[in-house]
Amino acid sequence: MTDATLAPPGETLRAGIGLRAIHHDEVIARSPAVGWLEAHSENYFGRGGAPRRVLATIRRSYPLSLHGVGLSMGSTDPLDATHLGEVVQLTRELEPMLVSEHLSWASVGGRFTNDLLPLPYTEEALQHMVSRVGQVQDALGRQMLIENVSSYLQFAHSQIDEWDFLAELARQSGCGLLLDVNNVYVSAMNHGFDALRFINGIPCGLVQEMHLAGHSIHTVGGREIRIDTHSAPVCDAVWSLYSAALERFGPVPTLIEWDSEIPALDVLAAEARKADCMLERHHARAA
Amino acid sequence: MPALRELQLAFVAAMFDESNAVRAHVREEGVSADARLGVYQNNLREGFIKALALGFPVIERLGGTDYFRQLALEFLAAHPSRSGNLHHIGEPFAPFLAQKFAGTQYAYFADVAALEWAHQEALLAPDAEGDALTSAAFASIAPEDYERLTLSLHPACRFVQSRYPIVKIWRVNQPETLSDEVIDLDSGGDNVLVLRTPECVEFHCLPAARFTLFEALGRGENLGAALERAQAVESDFNFGAALRHLLELRILTALRVPDLST
Numbered sequence: 001m002t003d004a005t006l007a008p009p010g011e012t013l014r015a016g017i018g019l020r021a022i023h024h025d026e027v028i029a030r031s032p033a034v035g036w037l038e039a040h041s042e043n044y045f046g047r048g049g050a051p052r053r054v055l056a057t058i059r060r061s062y063p064l065s066l067h068g069v070g071l072s073m074g075s076t077d078p079l080d081a082t083h084l085g086e087v088v089q090l091t092r093e094l095e096p097m098l099v100s101e102h103l104s105w106a107s108v109g110g111r112f113t114n115d116l117l118p119l120p121y122t123e124e125a126l127q128h129m130v131s132r133v134g135q136v137q138d139a140l141g142r143q144m145l146i147e148n149v150s151s152y153l154q155f156a157h158s159q160i161d162e163w164d165f166l167a168e169l170a171r172q173s174g175c176g177l178l179l180d181v182n183n184v185y186v187s188a189m190n191h192g193f194d195a196l197r198f199i200n201g202i203p204c205g206l207v208q209e210m211h212l213a214g215h216s217i218h219t220v221g222g223r224e225i226r227i228d229t230h231s232a233p234v235c236d237a238v239w240s241l242y243s244a245a246l247e248r249f250g251p252v253p254t255l256i257e258w259d260s261e262i263p264a265l266d267v268l269a270a271e272a273r274k275a276d277c278m279l280e281r282h283h284a285r286a287a
Numbered sequence: 288m289p290a291l292r293e294l295q296l297a298f299v300a301a302m303f304d305e306s307n308a309v310r311a312h313v314r315e316e317g318v319s320a321d322a323r324l325g326v327y328q329n330n331l332r333e334g335f336i337k338a339l340a341l342g343f344p345v346i347e348r349l350g351g352t353d354y355f356r357q358l359a360l361e362f363l364a365a366h367p368s369r370s371g372n373l374h375h376i377g378e379p380f381a382p383f384l385a386q387k388f389a390g391t392q393y394a395y396f397a398d399v400a401a402l403e404w405a406h407q408e409a410l411l412a413p414d415a416e417g418d419a420l421t422s423a424a425f426a427s428i429a430p431e432d433y434e435r436l437t438l439s440l441h442p443a444c445r446f447v448q449s450r451y452p453i454v455k456i457w458r459v460n461q462p463e464t465l466s467d468e469v470i471d472l473d474s475g476g477d478n479v480l481v482l483r484t485p486e487c488v489e490f491h492c493l494p495a496a497r498f499t500l501f502e503a504l505g506r507g508e509n510l511g512a513a514l515e516r517a518q519a520v521e522s523d524f525n526f527g528a529a530l531r532h533l534l535e536l537r538i539l540t541a542l543r544v545p546d547l548s549t
Contacts, residue, residue, distance in 0.1 A: 042371065042372045042373070042374070045372055045374070045411070046411035046412065046413065047413040047414065048411070048412050048413035048414035048442065048443070049409075049410050049411050049412060049414070049443070049483065050410065051410075051411070069371075070370075070371025070372050070373070071371055072371050075295065076291055076292035076295055080370070080371060083370070083371050083372065086372075105295060106371060107299075107371065108292070108295040108296055108298075108299050109296060109299065110369055111299055111303070111367045111368070111369070112367065112368040112369060112370060112371060113299065113302055113327070113330075113331045113368070114331070114334055114335070114338075114368050114371070114373050115327060115330045115331055115334060117298065117327065119291075120291065120294060120312075122288070122291070124290065124291050125291050128291060152323050152326040152327065153313050153314065153320070153323035153324065153326075153327075154313075154314045154316075155294070155312050155313065155314065156311075156312050156313065156314050157288040157289065157312060191316070192316065218326075220318055220322045220323070220325070220326060221317075221318040221319050221321075221322030221323075222318075223317050223318045225318065225323075225326060227326065
């Protein structure tokens, strides 16, 4: 596959949607009017079978981003060479416009939680992440993006603000950032900081993609905790924060994510159109 | 200040209820450390149950949702995920069920789980290098080489053998099946070849000797040794019919005569 099969780069100024298995057939049959698609890399591991074939077919019609959820970037265990090898192979075959993972860890001592666990924001963790991002970028032969996660706790010995940690990680490793606006909001509400401080703490030019998603509110220990469930529409506060992020970072590829209680494709496309309207406004202003 | 590795080991120990030491490193701010850690423990458990249910919908249906959750949590404690890819968690599930239900009326759960795992593996197995071979491929093989010939089967092929009618159990417990058929567990077992066509995964129930032949070939045994096994199961084994079946199934992907000089 060559770059000639890519849709024009301008297309990505329309919002994309997360590609989920229940929509595979419909995406191929109907080619929904969305700018691009993002696939969870792990769902297409294994070199064969229908999922891989479907993704290759879809790739001929849409720009694609590969989003990893299982590399356990921040773990102090060695990087899983097999897992990384699968990501490298997928990246070679599909030539995605973006490849991303998370500022998180999932495993230690060989046991995996298969979750996005928060790191302590310390100099040690920063140097560890810089080294790990370096290893992945070397294997991929290209830049990767690192995404901020939602968190439900902070470590007492954290010494660096999360936004400064991300900015410094990008500066030292050369990675780009995937700003998940919903995650910024969820963490800000859970930890009591101003979400705009996060946005304004990230230097312009580092953010190459944004995520939008819905979350849910739970009562934990008598207090509200927001949990990043990707099971609902984007809430108004997150749309407002997205507007502020567009103001600061300009119109970057934006994705609607939905992972549980996944609605009809049309519902996702409608959410993407809402993001399109905001992207267009900011694009027109920037032009 | 704990080192990063020390913190991570303590965190995961808390996730598996082994130690609460990580509590000391969590900021409480209105919500206790235990409650905050509980959010992550809940994520781990619910994510694991959901992923296991996706891979083993028939076991979930047989056991019922509530019992399946309990089973999944027991399984999580015994076999935590060892991979960043959740698809892998199901591999030890059938052996776990076999041990748990040995000698009980639920002993058949293990074989049904083995069939569901084979189905998952077949879905995601690599594609074959080339097209399936036809009978023409045998034309170039000298008769004296037949004994030591090795046959490669499609990488998605899997073999599951059970003393229970597992294919019927699987079929009547599909979401689209509205059947209240009662299955007699002692109505005969199945020798199942699981294969993948371009469209879907299929189950083929084979006669015992034919299953034995295909399974041995799939493990890389040469034709002479595999045939001997089949004949031990059925003395007047019809090899010609078995070979025709293998070709019809379009799962034969390569023939190789080992080089005797090496």
